[in-house]
Amino acid sequence: MDLKVNGFAMAGGDDIQSYTKNSSYQRAVMDAAKLLVQNSIADHINDPPLATFRVADLGCSVGPNTFIAVDNILDSVKLKYRRKTDKIPEFQVYFNDHILNDFNTLFKSLPPNRDYYSSAVPGSFYTRLFPRGSLHVIHSSTSLHWLSQVPIEITDPNSPAYNKGRIHYAGAGPEVVDAYARQHATDFSRFLQARAEELVAGGLLMLYIPARPNGVPHSDEPFVTMNDRMGTCLMDLAKKGVIDENKVDTFNLPEYFATPDEFEEIIKSNGRFVIERMEKLPTANASYNPVSAADVSRGVRAVMAGLVGGHFGHEILDDVFSLFEQKQIEANDHKPGSELNLFILLKLNQDIAAAM
């Protein structure tokens, strides 16, 4: 699978195993951000453009969360403009995700009473996706922890960063963790570069990113713990002979959970944006109440089925995720609020913009 070209996608369609039906965690992140979005737009958005106000949601998946995110943004923009003028611009919304995303399902679930013109843009957000200076607000939720690719070193048996017997970096040596961190820094910087070109002057970049609190060891970070747990399920199946152990060695998750300090350093060294806000989404995890370990397992499956099934074959997914559900019950370590979802609000650096 060449992630650089095609990426991967959340489970499509709208059946019981779809992302559509199993993304209440991601929805809670969205809900938690609502007030922050409203305040950010009230404080930082400019006067209405003459013609169209354009918004993009990057890593939109198949809905319905993306429609809620877009409504939050447009409601906030309209609220701000109505205080100043009767002339509300027309809105155009671009839904972006990888080419493999199920855009057919996205389109079928578009809110019928929306008051914006909608379109879909396929491709990796680590590349340019939109014309220069064409967007007013760019948003991305629970997407930027996905890397553009697995760091090459960790799949090379001759590299000190070779990640044998694991699918992520919990418990791995520093070479593995460093390879992931470097990939993340490169990717996030490319992301900022592309977005800086696409935004209008005064445009906003609004990001919600699953992250790791400063000072917390990788292996104690709850998102990483979950990935490690899925890795042990795959190793168990390899030991039982259901899958080939070699296949586990060559499978790694293209995910990295960076700290606020790391984000700050990348943004400063990239130089295209200034940080207007960076803070923890306060209630994201408290408002997410999965009924059971089965719910958690279905949520993880909706996200991971494409990657895991693509590598090992989709026929093993039932085995993997029933094992995952068991281990989830045994571990009984879900602590609401322990994860960090970071809200980052960035504005184009006017010094740079002026020098262009």
Next chain:
Amino acid sequence: MDLKVNGFAMAGGDDIQSYTKNSSYQRAVMDAAKLLVQNSIADHINDPPLATFRVADLGCSVGPNTFIAVDNILDSVKLKYRRKTDKIPEFQVYFNDHILNDFNTLFKSLPPNRDYYSSAVPGSFYTRLFPRGSLHVIHSSTSLHWLSQVPIEITDPNSPAYNKGRIHYAGAGPEVVDAYARQHATDFSRFLQARAEELVAGGLLMLYIPARPNGVPHSDEPFVTMNDRMGTCLMDLAKKGVIDENKVDTFNLPEYFATPDEFEEIIKSNGRFVIERMEKLPTANASYNPVSAADVSRGVRAVMAGLVGGHFGHEILDDVFSLFEQKQIEANDHKPGSELNLFILLKLNQDIAAAM
């Protein structure tokens, strides 16, 4: 099926029965228009915009024809601009079709070396699809003969326009034909109204439409003849008891083939556009050489499968189209060049634009 809301779509995917693999007739139409496109743009397009040049293809289906149409347009624009300036704008292309269109396949077949930003816009082109004043060229090929809906009167058993035992208007009474013509006039006028709002001042509307030559009776028009043939196949299957005759009575094709005179009248009475060119695409039909009646049948099936299968059930499609192929062989009436594909180039009426 509520055509007003969801419309219908060409056969998706890229298998042997897909539109992707069975649209060489539509491709020939595109090729025939190439020189006309180039001349139209050379004569009528304005200076480059400051930022982005935006093009929309309405009724794009799943490719590859839409990519060829877009390349024809963009190549012509770049050719014109390069003669005047070094500063070529960035291009953004919107691919539009009904919500039921297979956009996933469209995205997977996007040309890898394209030099434009691409996006898909779902919805009926008989409504507004884009923000006001946002497009420079709007194109539509082999799509505007599709009506927004079957005229209501012809499915009403109590109406004099009730179209019993037929699926189209060949051989029908004047009430049926009039109902179709009225629907077409309403639809095409709504189309013009929406496009007039979406184009920038000086923008171009470029249409290739299957049509009926002035003075040729409906029943002698080759597109209508083909539809009539498919109707007789369905009636044959009803007589054999394979399908219910009532279902044939309630099935009608939402297609109308208007004459150049009719188009001219609608455009003039709508008033938003002036006709810059209206002429027959010269070689469309000559360059289309189906190898056999089987090819013709597969082409018709790729277009009609959604409509026919949606009404009668997809399990009857093999029966319908093998019968259609037989009748096509028996009739042996394919005369290359006898169809009329109309090229219409429209420009916004500046008097109206100035008065807005």
